Amino acid sequence: MMELAVLLQPRASRDRILGWHQGELKIAVTAPPVDGEANARLIGLLSKTLGIAKSRITLESGQTNRHKKLCIDADAETVLSRLPPDR
DSSP states (O other): OEEEEEEEEOSOSSOEEEEEETTEEEEEOSSOSSTTHHHHHHHHHHHHHHTSOGGGEEEEEOTTSSEEEEEEOSOHHHHHHTSOOOO
16 A cells, blocks of 8 residues: 555646655646546556556545545555656
């Protein structure tokens, strides 16, 4: 299990991982921040990128905030190897 800090940018032109920003992984999604749509899109994008099931990613905090904490049920080394490097 690992915890991941995310800075979410809703209503973007496309879904993508932008890289690291002040210790958080910045992710843009096309969905609006309405009725959990952006959160669902975030989990879907991370699931696809990491190659794990959506059920293995849970939103621990930040349901209505751009700054989110996710709990990922996977080896930290594997997760970090599939994300952009921290610069």
